[in-house]
Amino acid sequence: MAETAKKAVPEAEELPKAIVRRVVKDKLSRCSEDGDISIHKDALLAFSESARIFIHYLSATANDICKESKRQIINAEDVFEALKETEFSEFIPSLKASLEEFRMKNAGKRAAAAVSKEKENETKKKRKMETESSEKGEEGESQ
């Protein structure tokens, strides 16, 4: 009798099918030595939906944790706590690793941007210098 309230999910809220398929297939090929396990279309759809629901579930749990500690913005720590609460705590280490990677990359990018800007300025200066000097040289020639 359980009526699942069927509301149409806007397309913007669906996860990209191609990525879901890739993640699932990659995992399957890693699991099985033969590597020729096929996936039914409806299974793939269920995977995609499940992932979406998982995001809702996880973010809602994280939101509760966040509100409990009277904060406004959900942070990564809340997500970890939510994972513990939802019995998916085994994901936490790899989450932390990828978060660390993200931070490193971000820092690297910022540094790279700063460096490239500096270089840009330097090259501009150099160019000015060179043009000036060449102008001078030409003047000297013409005299």
Place this chain on the structure above:
Amino acid sequence: MSDKKEQKKKEEKKKEHKIKEKKEVKNKEEKLNLSNGNLKQHKDKPLIVLCSSDLKKEDNNTVVINGTTSGTKPKRKREEHEDDEEDVSKTHAFPINRIRTVIKGEDPNSRVSHEAIIAINKATEKFLEQFTLDAYTRCVQERKKSLSYMHLANVVSKERRYDFLSDFVPGKVKAEDALKERNSGGSGGGG
């Protein structure tokens, strides 16, 4: 002679101006790309081609500009190389904006930090992998060659931590299980 030289100078200045403009565009794109790493490569490539082809035409006249290009070109290459590395070791599988939309879809007022979104993104990927693994083990148990919806529904109904999916991945198995349970309850007495 001096007229020609003046012309040359003018040309040079014009070209410099052009290149400055291009550089500004590049800069802007670089800024944009900081927020969106993926687009970088595709946007950059045509730009490089454009610049370098332009400069080749002007090669004979302008020594100065050549100097600057030789300075910028390797930098470009390095950046591209970084992008390639990014593709190999991506921190997240799903698009960040999509994840944000999904979260906001549930509670528009909730505010989520960027790092939390990265974490949720990775968690979703891990969840999918775990779910796949669990479904796959069922699949192997049944000695099937393909993964079907039934396997997923089976996992959802059997494992407690997948309970939150029970409304969304309802299994036909569920009824079967209920019958089995009833039967086993009844047949338990019968032997």
